[in-house]
Amino acid sequence: MVSKWPLLLILIITAPLLFASANATDLILTNKVITNEVNYDGRAKYTVSVTNTQDIADDICLTTPTWGMAVLSDNIITMPAHSTSAISVTMTPPMDVYIGQYAIELTAKSCKDPTVAGTTLMKISVMTELPHIEPSVDLPIGLRPHEYTMNLIAKNVGSEKVGNLRGTVSSDLFDTQSFDIGEIPAQEAKVALQSKVNIWPTSEVGIHNIIINIYQGEKLIKSSIKRVQILGSEQVTADTIVKQGIFGKSYVIKLTNTGNLAVDDSYFVKLPTWTRLFISTSPKAISSKAYGGYEISWHYSLKPAESLIVKYTFSYVPLFIILIILCALGYVFYTQGAKEITARKSVIKDGKDLKVKIAIKNTGQRQITNVTLADLIPAPLKLVKSFGTANPTIIKREHGGAKVIWKFDVIYPNEERVLVYSLKSTLGFVGEAVLPSAEVKYKAKAGQQVINYSNTASVKGKVSVSD
Structure with a gap:
């Protein structure tokens, strides 16, 4: 006796397969080719038969293929049980189709129960194609105010050589530019345009479009958009x-x-x-x-x-003025200030007279020749011809007074000579008597004449009127 359990197990395992097989054959689709070799803009035609194998009548919905453009003579068919209906289907390839063979699936389903379905594959051979030119712009996505080099590259991604190509590129960021491409072999690329693009400070911050149009002759065959963003920039x-x-x-x-x-x-x-x-x-x-x-x-x-x-x-005008002053002071120092011969003058009362003493000294390191010392005796003072160590070389009247002049052939380094003479006043005076500076003349080492002056001398007191 055969056990029932193995048979029951077999039924349990195979039942879903049996039901699935039954559902799969509820709708049967077949197609008959009328014409399926077409150009890129041609129309392939088919007759599609739909068979309802169900035991009930049903409304059958056909799904239009998304490839290219499909036109069905009927999209919904009301079918009795175990019946067959035929519809016509026309297929036009998409504009970007390539040369080749394609299988397009057409699906039919029960409008009430989508699990009841069937499909058929319609084969189509595309014999020609439109030019497949893909343009690209190599500008960065984020742009700041700056001058950029824009390269526009056109690539033929199709299977045939394409000629007579041209294009335009436009944007609100720059003026429209036209360019010639010429001919591009299949699967090759070329630089169609290279130009400078200035992103001005006044360009609006945000997203901007760059539109590229490619033409074959006068026919537009490709339009592409590249989006770039103008970034905010403090510069x-x-x-x-x-x-x-x-x-x-x-x-x-x-x-x-x-x-x-x-x-x-x-x-x-x-x-x-x-x-x-x-x-x-x-x-x-x-x-x-x-x-x-x-x-x-x-x-x-x-x-x-x-x-x-x-x-x-x-x-530098103030600097030049300072330099001129310094040069002048330097010159004065050089010609006058570097005193190799100095003179000191003093005066004292000597009874009723004034006794004047002038000490002249060579403070330099060289002997100096032809030295002249002159001392002016102003009125009302009068020279008393009483000289000490050296008599004057010349005594002459000048400016209402007298000038006493001594001349020395040579004065050696560190040598000092003392000159003494007496004065008396033709008028009496009370207070302070001031005698002018004595003048010393000699030649410096460079040959220019140097004039030095002694100090002034003064004496206080009363001097009687001369007899």
Whole structure:
């Protein structure tokens, strides 16, 4: 006796397969080719038969294929049980189709029960194709105010050589540009356009489109869009012009907001400390201490594309004046100040007379020849011809008084000579008597004449009127 359990197990395992097989054959679709070899813009035609193998009548819904453009004579068929209906199907390839063979699936389902379904594959051979030109632009996606090089590349991704090509590229960021492409072999690429693109500071921040159109002759065969984003940028450039003058130097700086955002900031220039005496600025700059010197700064607020001109100037006129004064002082020091022969004058009362003493000394390191010492005796004083160690060489009247002159052939280094003479007044005076400086003349080592003066001399008291 055969056990029932193995048979029951077999039924349990095979039952779903039996039901699935039954459902799979509820709708049967077949197709008959009328024409299936077409150009890229041709129409393939088929007759599709739908068989309802169900035991019940049903409404059958046909799904239009998404490949290309399909036209069905009926999309919903009302079918009795165990019946067959035929519809016509027309297929047009998509515009970007390539040469080749394709299998397009057509699906039919019960409008009430989608599990009741059937399919058929319609084969189509595409014999020709439109040109397949894919353009690309190598600009970065994020752009800032700057000059960029834009390369536009056209690639033939089709299976046939394409000629008579041209194109245009346009955007609100730049003017429309046209370009010739010519001929591109299959599966090759070429640079169709290379140009400069300036992203100006006034360009609006945000997303912008670059539109590329490719034509074969007058026919548009490809339109492509590249999206780029203008990024916000704070950027100020400083262009400096240096103007050199005879007595100074000027720096003219043009500050320009080359970004696309308003900028509120300051411009700084660091300078050596010694230039403070000679600098002027326009407009007036703020000055502050800085490490190793000081710095001047101008505050600015600039909108995109706005400019500001600042200027600072070094005038060396004060420096030239100082140098001239120093040169003059140096010359005076050289010719007058480096006193190799000095003279000291003093006066004392000697009874009713005044006794004048002049000490002349060579303080240099060389012997000096042809030295002249002259002393003026102003009125109402009168020379008393009472000389000490040396008599004057010349006595002459001058300016209402007398001038006493001594001449020395040579005075040796560190040699000092003392000259003495007496004076008396033709009028009495009370108070202070001041005698003028004595004058010393000689020639310096370089040959130029040197004139030195002694100090003035004074004496207080009363001097009687001379008899």
